[in-house]
Amino acid sequence: MALRVFGLNLVKTNRSVLQNVCKTGATPTQQTVAPYATEVTVQASPAAVQKQKVSKAMKAYLKRANEHDEFMKTQHLEFQIGKRHLANMMGADPETFTQQDIDEAIEYLFPSGLFDKKARPAMKSPDEVFPARKAAEFDETGRPFHSMFYTGNPNFFQLLHDIVQETNKIHELEERLLRRGNTPDENQKLDTTGFQLMPKDQLELLLVESIADIEYSNFVNSMERLIALPYAYKSKEFIERFLKPLMDQSKQLEIPKPRIDEQGRQYITTYECLRKTARADVTVRMPGTGKISINGQDIFYFPEEKCREQLLFPLQFSQMLGKVDIEANVEGGGPSGQSGAIRWGIAMSLRSFVDQEMIESMRLAGLLTRDYRIRERKKFGQEGARRKYTWKKR
Amino acid sequence: MSWSKNISINTWRCGRLMSMYPQHYVDPIYKMEDQCSKRTELLRLSHIPIKGALNNSSDTIFNGEIKQKMVNYITKNGEGFLSRKLMAQTLEMIKRTQLEGSYISPGYNKTETDAESLLIQAVENCRPLLQLSSIKRGGVKYHVPIPLTNKKSYFLAMKWLLDASREKDRKVSLPEKLAWEILDAAHGHGRVIKKKEELSRQCESNRAYAHYRWS
Amino acid sequence: MRIPGALYAARGRAPQNEKEVPFQEILPLRLKNTVSGKADSGSDVACLQEMGVLFACLKDNEFVEKYCDKEISRFQKCYKVYMDRKFEAKKTVNQGIVQPGSNLNYKQLNKYMRRFPNPQ
Numbered sequence: 013m014a015l016r017v018f019g020l021n022l023v024k025t026n027r028s029v030l031q032n033v034c035k036t037g038a039t040p041t042q043q044t045v046a047p048y049a050t051e052v053t054v055q056a057s058p059a060a061v062q063k064q065k066v067s068k069a070m071k072a073y074l075k076r077a078n079e080h081d082e083f084m085k086t087q088h089l090e091f092q093i094g095k096r097h098l099a100n101m102m103g104a105d106p107e108t109f110t111q112q113d114i115d116e117a118i119e120y121l122f123p124s125g126l127f128d129k130k131a132r133p134a135m136k137s138p139d140e141v142f143p144a145r146k147a148a149e150f151d152e153t154g155r156p157f158h159s160m161f162y163t164g165n166p167n168f169f170q171l172l173h174d175i176v177q178e179t180n181k182i183h184e185l186e187e188r189l190l191r192r193g194n195t196p197d198e199n200q201k202l203d204t205t206g207f208q209l210m211p212k213d214q215l216e217l218l219l220v221e222s223i224a225d226i227e228y229s230n231f232v233n234s235m236e237r238l239i240a241l242p243y244a245y246k247s248k249e250f251i252e253r254f255l256k257p258l259m260d261q262s263k264q265l266e267i268p269k270p271r272i273d274e275q276g277r278q279y280i281t282t283y284e285c286l287r288k289t290a291r292a293d294v295t296v297r298m299p300g301t302g303k304i305s306i307n308g309q310d311i312f313y314f315p316e317e318k319c320r321e322q323l324l325f326p327l328q329f330s331q332m333l334g335k336v337d338i339e340a341n342v343e344g345g346g347p348s349g350q351s352g353a354i355r356w357g358i359a360m361s362l363r364s365f366v367d368q369e370m371i372e373s374m375r376l377a378g379l380l381t382r383d384y385r386i387r388e389r390k391k392f393g394q395e396g397a398r399r400k401y402t403w404k405k406r
Numbered sequence: 407m408s409w410s411k412n413i414s415i416n417t418w419r420c421g422r423l424m425s426m427y428p429q430h431y432v433d434p435i436y437k438m439e440d441q442c443s444k445r446t447e448l449l450r451l452s453h454i455p456i457k458g459a460l461n462n463s464s465d466t467i468f469n470g471e472i473k474q475k476m477v478n479y480i481t482k483n484g485e486g487f488l489s490r491k492l493m494a495q496t497l498e499m500i501k502r503t504q505l506e507g508s509y510i511s512p513g514y515n516k517t518e519t520d521a522e523s524l525l526i527q528a529v530e531n532c533r534p535l536l537q538l539s540s541i542k543r544g545g546v547k548y549h550v551p552i553p554l555t556n557k558k559s560y561f562l563a564m565k566w567l568l569d570a571s572r573e574k575d576r577k578v579s580l581p582e583k584l585a586w587e588i589l590d591a592a593h594g595h596g597r598v599i600k601k602k603e604e605l606s607r608q609c610e611s612n613r614a615y616a617h618y619r620w621s
Numbered sequence: 622m623r624i625p626g627a628l629y630a631a632r633g634r635a636p637q638n639e640k641e642v643p644f645q646e647i648l649p650l651r652l653k654n655t656v657s658g659k660a661d662s663g664s665d666v667a668c669l670q671e672m673g674v675l676f677a678c679l680k681d682n683e684f685v686e687k688y689c690d691k692e693i694s695r696f697q698k699c700y701k702v703y704m705d706r707k708f709e710a711k712k713t714v715n716q717g718i719v720q721p722g723s724n725l726n727y728k729q730l731n732k733y734m735r736r737f738p739n740p741q
Contacts, residue, residue, distance in 0.1 A: 329438065
């Protein structure tokens with residue numbers, strides 16, 4: 013979003029033009045892509061220049077805006093030069109060098125073993141690197157454009173205002189239709205399962221304002237009230253702007269296709285099954301007779317009943333007991349960790365042999381979640397991880 | 407709203423997070439029957455991540471809530487495998503005694519022989535209603551009866567059962583004594599039930615101080 | 622003629638002369654805009670009546686709980702409702718939401734008083 017005002021233009025603007033802009037911005041009819049951004053693009057001819065008093069705040073703002081403009085201009089220039097250099101180095105055409113090419117080139121030219129992806133070298137457009145700033149919210153005499161300027165968060169409160177307006181509109185509509193004897197259409201009812209209201213950080217980006225937790229909860233509450241109305245589908249467009257689709261958890265991971273071994277059986281191998289400090293590779297073969305081999309031994313590799321029960325949990329849950337063969341190599345950790353690792357491997361591999369509903373069931377039973385709880389470290393000055401030393405005053 | 411809960415959990419996190427899972431993770435449902443009975447709620451859960459299944463859980467008849475709690479309370483020094491073995495022995499002992507009794511007595515198919523349901527019955531019978539906590543007011547200690555939460559009362563019942571069975575000769579094994587205590591409690595007599603009655607008697611005699619509590 | 626002190630003592634002490642001892646405003650003569658939460662722990666007494674009924678029943682039946690099922694369930698239900706309400710109230714207070722009503726928490730009171738402070 014371009015949220016910058018061309019500062020120089022603004023000075024030359026005469027006041028009436030500015031007021032017009034302000035008015036049109038405030039009317040709800042002019043809600044386009046980003047109605048809450050304070051985009052004030054003013055084009056005024058230099059002929060309309062009048063010597064007017066410029067407030068101190070405006071002066072300071074203009075100075076800052078100018079500096080920022082200059083800075084961004086140089087940054088853009090440097091970016092273009094860098095891009096051309098990179099293109100030349102890679103032997104590509106600088107005109108058609110895209111951002112993806114840049115990323116690949118940087119990864120090739122500056123290989124980095126740093127773990128955190130944010131810490132690796134990167135080259136991005138300055139628009140992405142430097143966040144958008146709010147443009148001036150007042151004219152050159154210091155009079156604010158927005159009626160809610162003095163609330164501190166005009167965009168946020170405008171949003172709340174709009175939500176309430178929308179709610180009132182629907183209330184009125186409901187009353188009118190009720191008098192006519194109409195009832196809301198059940199088929200068109202707004203269904204929000206699988207959607208989430210926009211999280212706080214995203215809303216902040218949209219509004220270019222930082223909002224407090226309690227303000228966000230106010231937003232959530234008023235949106236909920238709006239959505240719960242029987243005629244909420246009438247303002248579907250408005251509501252959907254603040255909804256975010258949620259991913260189905262069980263469909264997030266891709267299910268691997270089983271491969272065929274030399275005996276003509278399907279099989280899946282899951283590597284890196286981890287639990288505590290144990291690590292396992294699990295192969296599941298279908299069809300089988302329920303054979304289990306762990307490090308070359310059978311299920312009595314685990315002397316404890318509890319661990320053996322764990323191995324059988326996913327098989328029994330998905331009713332595949334006796335239909336598949338399992339081979340596992342496991343190392344590290346104790347019996348509990350090892351059996352947990354193999355259990356996870358079996359469950360993950362079984363996904364390829366059962367239907368989608370069963371996968372979802374297995375997920376709900378917690379079989380497909382990697383259990384990444386590990387032993388908590390001991391702290392100094394304490395007896396253990398949480399327990400404190402006995403303390404006696406005297 | 408279906409998703410509002412999720413959001414509010416996300417945003418209103420207060421205090422320190424002790425779990426390794428983020429707070430919006432949900433506990434798993436192990437039993438297939440439970441999953442089938444909660445169809446409508448599952449639609450909401452399909453978008454929420456689930457915690458990993460614990461390593462003492464399974465979708466079998468051997469997996470009971472109270473039984474598992476009992477196993478955890480028996481455990482000493484992190485020897486979980488041993489305590490599980492002890493629990494199994496206890497249940498076996500209960501089953502044996504009940505079967506024996508049922509064959510000896512004339513109407514023998516009327517006695518309860520399911521060990522786990524006997525255990526549950528015993529724990530339910532031992533649950534106290536109230537607890538005495540001492541509160542100091544003006545230099546004098548008062549014993550004040552306080553209502554208990556469900557969780558706490560279950561804990562006390564199991565603890566009393568265990569305490570009673572740990573008070574024994576060296577020759578008697580824990581499973582043996584625990585089995586006796588459980589059988590006694592399930593039939594509504596024995597030391598633990600007496601202890602509970604004693605506690606309610608004390609609470610009754612101290613009921614004049616009930617309005618003193620503030621904890 | 623000097624009047625002996627014993628005569629004064631009968632009438633109590635004479636007031637100070639304001640000219641000799643001028644009034645000093647050491648602390649501002651207005652209430653603070655905050656309250657401390659010290660006395661706000663509140664009483665935790667709930668379900669006293671149910672408890673009394675339960676005790677009476679238990680005493681009548683020699684502490685055999687079998688015969689007091691109704692009283693027990695009523696008592697436990699009452700306590701559960703009380704705990705649930707307490708939990709909800711704590712959640713709203715922690716969120717900093719101020720509801721209308723006279724039963725205000727010290728946090729909520731402070732919030733109100735910050736909005737309507739004493740005049741300076």
